[in-house]
Amino acid sequence: MRQLFSSSIRSRYVTYQMVIVSFTVFLSIIILLPVAWMLNASVRPIKEILSYPPKFNFDSLTTKYFVSIIKNETYQQYFYNSTILAISTLFLTVGLGLLAAYGFSRFKMRGGRFLLLGIMALLMLPTVTLIIPYFLLAKTIGIYDSVFGLVIVNTAFILPICIWLLKGYVDSIPIDLEEAAMIDGCTRVQAIWKILVPLVLPGLVGTGTFVFIFSWNEYLLAVTLTDSPESQTLTVGLAAFFGQFIRNWNSIMALSTLTSIPLMIIFFLFQRWVVRGMTSGAVK
Amino acid sequence: MTEKNKKDRKKVSQIDASVVTQRHTDAERFNLKQKLLRRLSHRSVIGYYFVGPAILFFLFVSIFPLTRTIVTSLTDKDDGVLKFVGIQHYLELLQDEWFWNSLFNIGIFTGSSLILHISIGLGLALLINETWFSNTMRNFFRGLLILPWIFSTATAGLMWSLLYHPFGIINYIAVGILGFSAPLEFLQTPSTAMASVVVVNTWKSYPFYMIIILGGLQVIPQELYEAAKVDGANAWHRFIHITLPQLRSLLIATSIIDIITTAGHVDLIRILTRGGPFRSTETVAYYIYNKAILDGNMGYGAAISTLMLIILSILIIIYLKIISRGGGTGETTF
Numbered sequence: 001m002r003q004l005f006s007s008s009i010r011s012r013y014v015t016y017q018m019v020i021v022s023f024t025v026f027l028s029i030i031i032l033l034p035v036a037w038m039l040n041a042s043v044r045p046i047k048e049i050l051s052y053p054p055k056f057n058f059d060s061l062t063t064k065y066f067v068s069i070i071k072n073e074t075y076q077q078y079f080y081n082s083t084i085l086a087i088s089t090l091f092l093t094v095g096l097g098l099l100a101a102y103g104f105s106r107f108k109m110r111g112g113r114f115l116l117l118g119i120m121a122l123l124m125l126p127t128v129t130l131i132i133p134y135f136l137l138a139k140t141i142g143i144y145d146s147v148f149g150l151v152i153v154n155t156a157f158i159l160p161i162c163i164w165l166l167k168g169y170v171d172s173i174p175i176d177l178e179e180a181a182m183i184d185g186c187t188r189v190q191a192i193w194k195i196l197v198p199l200v201l202p203g204l205v206g207t208g209t210f211v212f213i214f215s216w217n218e219y220l221l222a223v224t225l226t227d228s229p230e231s232q233t234l235t236v237g238l239a240a241f242f243g244q245f246i247r248n249w250n251s252i253m254a255l256s257t258l259t260s261i262p263l264m265i266i267f268f269l270f271q272r273w274v275v276r277g278m279t280s281g282a283v284k
Numbered sequence: 285m286t287e288k289n290k291k292d293r294k295k296v297s298q299i300d301a302s303v304v305t306q307r308h309t310d311a312e313r314f315n316l317k318q319k320l321l322r323r324l325s326h327r328s329v330i331g332y333y334f335v336g337p338a339i340l341f342f343l344f345v346s347i348f349p350l351t352r353t354i355v356t357s358l359t360d361k362d363d364g365v366l367k368f369v370g371i372q373h374y375l376e377l378l379q380d381e382w383f384w385n386s387l388f389n390i391g392i393f394t395g396s397s398l399i400l401h402i403s404i405g406l407g408l409a410l411l412i413n414e415t416w417f418s419n420t421m422r423n424f425f426r427g428l429l430i431l432p433w434i435f436s437t438a439t440a441g442l443m444w445s446l447l448y449h450p451f452g453i454i455n456y457i458a459v460g461i462l463g464f465s466a467p468l469e470f471l472q473t474p475s476t477a478m479a480s481v482v483v484v485n486t487w488k489s490y491p492f493y494m495i496i497i498l499g500g501l502q503v504i505p506q507e508l509y510e511a512a513k514v515d516g517a518n519a520w521h522r523f524i525h526i527t528l529p530q531l532r533s534l535l536i537a538t539s540i541i542d543i544i545t546t547a548g549h550v551d552l553i554r555i556l557t558r559g560g561p562f563r564s565t566e567t568v569a570y571y572i573y574n575k576a577i578l579d580g581n582m583g584y585g586a587a588i589s590t591l592m593l594i595i596l597s598i599l600i601i602i603y604l605k606i607i608s609r610g611g612g613t614g615e616t617t618f
């Protein structure tokens with residue numbers, strides 16, 4: 001009797017699991033269809049994609065679209081600019097963000113709460129409300145059409161969330177560890193560098209990935225504040241390419257794929273920490 | 285205070301003292317005490333050194349330009365000469381039918397995106413939060429479901445343009461399988477353009493909300509569900525009476541973030557439709573971009589920006605009230 005009972009529960013559990021897994025697989029396929037189609041269109045002549053029904057000839061697969069994009073000097077320049085932009089923004093944001101998160105987490109300051117609320121308000125400031133003064137100011141002070149200018153303005157929009165996420169991490173590390181280190185003769189900077197930074201490393205990696213993805217993908221600021229290929233980024237290049245009257249779908253999709261590959265690699269490497277940061281810190 | 289309590293305290297302090305003296309000589313202890321005292325009295329000042337750089341950065345790069353937006357909205361450029369025109373732009377704005385059109389469009393855009401983001405995000409978060417027989421598999425699917433979030437708006441727009449193409453796969457399903465007479469021009473027809481943009485925005489942004497809601501689901505105490513099961517509540521009742529009330533403030537806060545982010549989208553609309561066809565997808569954000577950057581009418585664009593800021597700041601204040609609830613003690617932690 002007991003055997004029967006447990007086996008019926010067991011089979012119910014297995015059925016339940018099957019339903020959950022197959023439903024998720026089904027949804028994942030639908031959701032990832034646009035990505036699969038982009039990859040498909042970057043290695044197959046567009047005539048076979050845009051036809052009823054789409055064809056899947058194995059023979060017509062080709063890498064020539066990728067090769068032509070990679071060899072193009074303008075796209076190399078875009079790629080270089082995007083990399084410089086994303087990495088500089090990453091270091092500036094995480095540096096300023098960690099200092100501020102430490103300050104907010106460890107010290108009771110007069111007006112600290114007010115400042116923190118102000119930062120939360122800035123977190124939600126839409127980019128579009130600032131493009132007019134940025135456009136005018138950038139021309140006045142001479143950082144229009146430069147990657148440096150983009151780094152500065154990108155940081156302004158990503159730093160608030162960065163402070164917020166990092167503050168959550170610093171809060172979770174007991175202050176006793178630093179105090180013990182300081183009693184044993186470390187300076188505060190040493191205590192931060194040797195005790196705190198290794199402990200919040202997952203948070204730094206997660207936040208850093210967040211910043212990298214944000215600045216790599218940023219479009220509005222880049223298209224408003226740049227004018228020439230010397231300082232334009234991949235997103236601007238993509239959109240400009242797309243705007244042409246005759247659409248070269250194969251090259252567009254090859255460029256999209258090449259733009260996305262670094263993000264996919266970084267995301268799958270650091271997924272755990274990004275997700276942890278977002279689930280624990282963003283809204284509580 | 286009782287006698288026993290006092291004794292205990294004395295004991296503890298003696299133990300503490302003995303621990304300290306084991307490691308430091310008297311002179312060292314004195315120095316240390318001085319140092320700690322000094323540190324305590326300077327505490328509040330040191331904090332500003334750490335927070336200072338970020339605050340200064342915000343002052344110069346966010347707050348100052350923000351005031352410039354408002355100032356610019358009161359000026360106009362006439363033959364290259366900047367002059368003060370007061371609230372003239374705002375009066376024009378009230379007469380501008382395209383502004384009201386863009387306000388209507390942004391309402392449709394943010395409203396439908398909000399409903400789709402939160403419901404899809406909540407649904408998928410519930411699915412991922414279920415007990416899976418393999419955690420690795422669950423994390424793998426969680427990764428796949430987040431994937432759309434990492435693509436740039438430009439890339440997402442391009443991917444979907446290919447799908448929406450008259451000879452693309454969606455039209456193949458519509459014409460070749462479902463038997464429509466002609467391919468649908470999703471982005472070129474005023475009645476479907478907005479819906480098509482909303483679909484792309486949903487695809488691109490739901491993962492963010494899914495992850496945040498997942499975080500909220502994980503902190504709901506399991507005992508609540510167990511107690512409800514004992515009382516005979518089915519899955520639907522547990523969802524309505526436990527999950528939703530527990531997620532309430534998180535969902536409100538997330539919705540506000542979503543409204544503000546969606547309202548600010550320019551890139552998606554620029555890449556997919558450029559506000560068209562017949563201005564049916566021109567939102568307030570795109571109208572600002574269109575007027576100020578493409579037409580060069582900075583003053584007018586700044587006036588729309590300022591109005592948008594005023595509307596959004598009401599939402600921001602509500603949001604700040606929610607996240608700082610239960611505080612009010614003057615501490616910097618929420």
